Amino acid sequence: MVPKVSERIPSVGLGTFRLKGEVVQQPLRDAIRLGYRHIDTAAIYRNEKEIGSILQELYRDESNQLSRSDLWITSKLSPYDMENPRASLLQSLSALQTDYLDLYLIHWPAVVRKVPTNPMHKILRLEAWRALNEAKREGIVRNIGVSNFTPNHIQEFLHETDYGIQGIFVQMEIHPWYWRDAFEIQTKFSKHSLVLTGYALLAEGKLSNSSCPEILETIRERLGITRVQVILAWVLYKGWTILVKSEDVTHLEQNLAADKMVRLLTPEDCAAIDAISSEGEEEKRCWDPRAVV
Numbered sequence: 330m331v332p333k334v335s336e337r338i339p340s341v342g343l344g345t346f347r348l349k350g351e352v353v354q355q356p357l358r359d360a361i362r363l364g365y366r367h368i369d370t371a372a373i374y375r376n377e378k379e380i381g382s383i384l385q386e387l388y389r390d391e392s393n394q395l396s397r398s399d400l401w402i403t404s405k406l407s408p409y410d411m412e413n414p415r416a417s418l419l420q421s422l423s424a425l426q427t428d429y430l431d432l433y434l435i436h437w438p439a440v441v442r443k444v445p446t447n448p449m450h451k452i453l454r455l456e457a458w459r460a461l462n463e464a465k466r467e468g469i470v471r472n473i474g475v476s477n478f479t480p481n482h483i484q485e486f487l488h489e490t491d492y493g494i495q496g497i498f499v500q501m502e503i504h505p506w507y508w509r510d511a512f513e514i515q516t517k518f519s520k521h522s523l524v525l526t527g528y529a530l531l532a533e534g535k536l537s538n539s540s541c542p543e544i545l546e547t548i549r550e551r552l553g554i555t556r557v558q559v560i561l562a563w564v565l566y567k568g569w570t571i572l573v574k575s576e577d578v579t580h581l582e583q584n585l586a587a588d589k590m591v592r593l594l595t596p597e598d599c600a601a602i603d604a605i606s607s608e609g610e611e612e613k614r615c616w617d618p619r620a621v622v
């Protein structure tokens with residue numbers, strides 16, 4: 330039996346970073362119409378209010394047959410609000426016009442405006458983890474997790490809190506030039522039923538420029554799919570879920586369809602994509618938490 334959306338995170342989610350304010354409205358409407366059921370937002374994306382009102386509009390229109398329980402909504406605690414996790418969560422719930430979130434993440438392992446070695450980061454991370462666990466117990470969030478945390482940051486929750494990390498969700502940058510840290514996290518915490526979600530899968534434009542590796546073109550041609558679909562299917566093949574942002578209906582459609590292309594990839598294809606980067610020479614493209622103590 331296929332699990333209900335509320336029971337398992339959908340494999341492909343709509344990213345909404347940079348879709349600030351009203352810009353999010355059309356891509357969100359298009360995505361829901363196409364069948365997206367996971368929406369990823371964050372307090373710092375400044376679009377929770379607009380997402381909340383579009384969703385209300387979509388629920389009201391009976392022809393959509395859409396209700397809150399059909400969706401998986403993720404939001405994140407802002408690094409500006411690390412000192413007020415509960416108030417920040419309540420604000421996200423109110424903006425999104427919902428009684429609960431399917432997933433709430435600590436967006437970043439540090440608080441803003443402090444050097445990475447400041448001891449306050451760790452104090453606030455542990456405090457935020459306590460607040461998220463209590464919110465989960467209360468039922469206003471169904472699942473909790475972290476984003477952009479290193480294995481050491483995650484380990485602290487295991488060793489230095491009473492809450493542990495069972496069923497933790499981890500969202501992080503993943504693409505062919507940077508995937509081994511995700512693999513390390515998955516391996517290290519596998520017995521805790523960790524769920525990994527990748528973002529920036531197109532490596533911030535690297536896929537579309539002239540340095541795009543030949544192997545992606547070879548696989549794309551053989552399978553008759555797009556280069557982006559090859560990458561998305563490669564991440565899904567590893568058992569991870571994905572987020573992609575697009576304002577283009579064709580791209581939205583292609584990205585959602587990547588889920589059906591996983592079975593086309595062979596283990597050899599995946600190994601060849603793994604080998605696009607070498608261990609020790611990975612190229613992280615987004616913000617880097619490794620200096621945060």
Ligand SMILES: NC(=O)c1ccc[n+]([C@@H]2O[C@H](COP(=O)([O-])OP(=O)(O)OC[C@H]3O[C@@H](n4cnc5c(N)ncnc54)[C@H](OP(=O)(O)O)[C@@H]3O)[C@@H](O)[C@H]2O)c1
Nearest residue numbers: 344345346369476528529530531572573574575576577580
């Ligand atoms: N936790 C974090 O710290 C964090 C950080 C970054 C992102 N995220 C989440 O992950 C989501 C995805 O990451 P992202 O938005 O940075 O980057 P992304 O989804 O990897 O890439 C977005 C770019 O790729 C293009 N694109 C999308 N699908 C395409 C396709 N099929 N073919 C060609 N181009 C395509 C989009 O252009 P078009 O609009 O023209 O299609 C857009 O310019 C975010 O929106 C956010 O929800 C989380």
